[in-house]
Amino acid sequence: MTEYMIEIQGLKKTFGTFHALKGIDLNIPKGTVFGFVGPNGAGKSTTMSIIATLMLPTEGTVKVDGLDVTDHPHEVRKKIGYMPDFFGVYDQLKTVEYLHFYGGSYGIPRKEREELIPQLLELVNLSDKKDAYVDSLSRGMKQRLCLARCLVHDPDLLILDEPASGLDPRARIEMREILKELKSMGKTIIISSHILPELAEMVDEIGVIEHGDMIAVGNINRIQQQLMAKRQLTIKTSSRHEELKQFLLDQPLVQGVFIDGAKLEVQFSGQDVEQAALLKSILLADYEVISYQEQQTDLEDIFLAITRGGGAEQ
Amino acid sequence: MSKIQPMQSMKQFFLNPVIDKEYRLRMRTSRSMWTLLAYLIAMGLFAGVIFSIVGMEQRNSIYSSGFTGITFIVLSFAQLGLIAFMSPGLTAGVISSEREKQTLNLLLTTQQTSFTIIVSKLISSISFMLIIVFSTLPLYGIVFLYGGIAPMQLLTIFAFFIFNMIVFGAFGVLFSTIFKRTMIAVIVTYGVVLFMFVGTGIFYLLLSFGYNSYAYNGGSTNPGDYSWILHFLAINPGFALYSVLDSGDWYMSLVNSPSGVKTFFDYVPFWLEYVIFYTVMLVLAMYGAIRKLRPVKRK
Numbered sequence: 373m374t375e376y377m378i379e380i381q382g383l384k385k386t387f388g389t390f391h392a393l394k395g396i397d398l399n400i401p402k403g404t405v406f407g408f409v410g411p412n413g414a415g416k417s418t419t420m421s422i423i424a425t426l427m428l429p430t431e432g433t434v435k436v437d438g439l440d441v442t443d444h445p446h447e448v449r450k451k452i453g454y455m456p457d458f459f460g461v462y463d464q465l466k467t468v469e470y471l472h473f474y475g476g477s478y479g480i481p482r483k484e485r486e487e488l489i490p491q492l493l494e495l496v497n498l499s500d501k502k503d504a505y506v507d508s509l510s511r512g513m514k515q516r517l518c519l520a521r522c523l524v525h526d527p528d529l530l531i532l533d534e535p536a537s538g539l540d541p542r543a544r545i546e547m548r549e550i551l552k553e554l555k556s557m558g559k560t561i562i563i564s565s566h567i568l569p570e571l572a573e574m575v576d577e578i579g580v581i582e583h584g585d586m587i588a589v590g591n592i593n594r595i596q597q598q599l600m601a602k603r604q605l606t607i608k609t610s611s612r613h614e615e616l617k618q619f620l621l622d623q624p625l626v627q628g629v630f631i632d633g634a635k636l637e638v639q640f641s642g643q644d645v646e647q648a649a650l651l652k653s654i655l656l657a658d659y660e661v662i663s664y665q666e667q668q669t670d671l672e673d674i675f676l677a678i679t680r681g682g683g684a685e686q
Numbered sequence: 687m688s689k690i691q692p693m694q695s696m697k698q699f700f701l702n703p704v705i706d707k708e709y710r711l712r713m714r715t716s717r718s719m720w721t722l723l724a725y726l727i728a729m730g731l732f733a734g735v736i737f738s739i740v741g742m743e744q745r746n747s748i749y750s751s752g753f754t755g756i757t758f759i760v761l762s763f764a765q766l767g768l769i770a771f772m773s774p775g776l777t778a779g780v781i782s783s784e785r786e787k788q789t790l791n792l793l794l795t796t797q798q799t800s801f802t803i804i805v806s807k808l809i810s811s812i813s814f815m816l817i818i819v820f821s822t823l824p825l826y827g828i829v830f831l832y833g834g835i836a837p838m839q840l841l842t843i844f845a846f847f848i849f850n851m852i853v854f855g856a857f858g859v860l861f862s863t864i865f866k867r868t869m870i871a872v873i874v875t876y877g878v879v880l881f882m883f884v885g886t887g888i889f890y891l892l893l894s895f896g897y898n899s900y901a902y903n904g905g906s907t908n909p910g911d912y913s914w915i916l917h918f919l920a921i922n923p924g925f926a927l928y929s930v931l932d933s934g935d936w937y938m939s940l941v942n943s944p945s946g947v948k949t950f951f952d953y954v955p956f957w958l959e960y961v962i963f964y965t966v967m968l969v970l971a972m973y974g975a976i977r978k979l980r981p982v983k984r985k
Binding site: 442454464474476518 | 702703704706707710711714715787788789791792793794795796797798799980981982983
């Protein structure tokens with residue numbers, strides 16, 4: 373038994389002369405919710421397709437729960453539930469029939485499916501649509517139905533490629549709630565999304581991929597600490613802005629100061645202790661401080677910092 | 687016990703979710719009803735024209751059982767032509783349309799094997815074709831009113847039609863798996879079917895013309911030297927059908943010229959050679975489609 377649900381080593385994928393993946397190494401522990409972050413065309417979907425046994429790697433190995441995806445694809449498929457970024461549905465089937473079809477395709481006996489499908493529909497809030505034709509469902513409902521389809525064989529690993537794309541804010545919140553519930557059920561989830569703040573709320577770890585290279589992997593807070601070496605402080609004072617600017621520039625850990633109306637934006641390279649000391653020195657110098665705060669960085673800032681090279685001072 | 691198990695696994699295969707889904711999807715579209723109607727109208731028109739001609743001949747008191755035979759032959763050729771026309775349309779989109787509708791990847795990540803998916807798709811398409819062809823049986827029934835055709839002949843012809851449906855269908859499924867666009871798969875499948883009907887005949891004519899010119903210029907005087915050219919006719923569905931209708935006598939008269947050594951295939955009727963050749967092609971097409979459906983690691 374391996375402690376990792378996914379083990380990727382030296383994964384490369386080329387399409388002709390185009391190198392979609394340039395040697396990715398990645399280990400995802402069981403029960404982890406892993407956020408896959410990267411711009412369009414970075415290699416997220418290619419990596420997910422390889423894990424889902426839909427594509428062969430050019431080089432390297434990918435294992436799901438210890439099983440190599442190229443050597444044991446049939447066994448791997450039992451363990452995964454895959455939701456692609458773009459997918460279609462069989463419009464002429466009813467919601468229940470749709471789930472019966474996939475349940476049957478995973479070898480679940482009809483009797484078991486009769487009990488399982490109502491539970492799945494309840495989980496994704498589609499119980500009232502069980503006899504509706506799939507064609508008549510909204511985009512958000514189809515997304516939820518597809519998620520129910522992923523869960524029909526109770527897989528250990530969920531691979532969700534942009535599950536919230538194209539959804540309105542309400543449908544996105546509903547999707548997020550379902551994912552939180554799945555997380556609480558102990559599923560390992562790989563999820564890619566371009567709506568980064570949403571990912572930040574539910575993921576344990578992130579992997580940032582760009583141009584086929586995995587440029588950062590790990591816990592969000594740790595990456596944040598590594599990459600966001602400069603803190604952005606906002607100081608609001610009642611007067612003497614130019615004087616305060618000069619005062620701050622004379623401090624050893626201050627990298628730059630910009631005046632924005634009544635506020636001063638300060639780039640500061642110290643940690644919490646130095647930050648507190650800076651505030652103390654400002655107050656001792658008799659400046660009238662109205663507010664003093666550190667700007668919060670979210671996943672979007674991290675992503676922008678990494679992909680633009682802004683966080684290169686690791 | 688040992689007899690029951692294969693029966694159960696066969697039953698399980700024919701009740702597999704892919705076939706079940708395909709039947710539901712196919713029978714829930716109005717397109718299926720219109721296709722069936724169009725087919726029956728086309729066959730009905732053929733039959734109407736033929737029976738009118740036969741009726742006129744009867745009024746002129748020259749009716750003979752030979753006319754029933756001609757009616758039966760013309761109807762059978764019309765049926766074969768319509769099967770050749772319909773089968774590519776019904777099968778050449780079975781995989782590519784799933785790819786276009788973005789449902790294929792979802793299907794490929796299930797536990798269904800490539801074999802099950804491909805064979806189920808073929809079976810479901812052929813089943814619909816069978817419904818269409820069997821719905822024309824009443825038209826054939828009229829032929830019996832005139833006599834001269836044995837029920838066994840009708841069964842043989844229908845078995846030949848079913849074999850052709852499977853062959854044309856297998857090519858359709860293969861190209862549907864190879865090509866991403868349904869339109870291209872349909873065009874290529876029609877191209878192959880057209881080659882089977884016309885291309886093989888043209889090859890035969892060109893080769894006989896070439897041989898005759900060669901023999902005329904003193905290259906050979908032995909007619910047996912070129913009997914192999916007839917094998918191009920043997921893989922032509924039209925000639926194979928004629929061979930079925932004519933019990934192979936016509937073919938034997940072609941090869942029974944004063945020649946030298948004859949091979950096994952010189953003694954088998956066209957239709958049998960046809961069945962052997964296309965059974966091999968059918969197996970290759972299905973194997974190709976199964977291999978191509980999912981990425982397979984090279985050993």
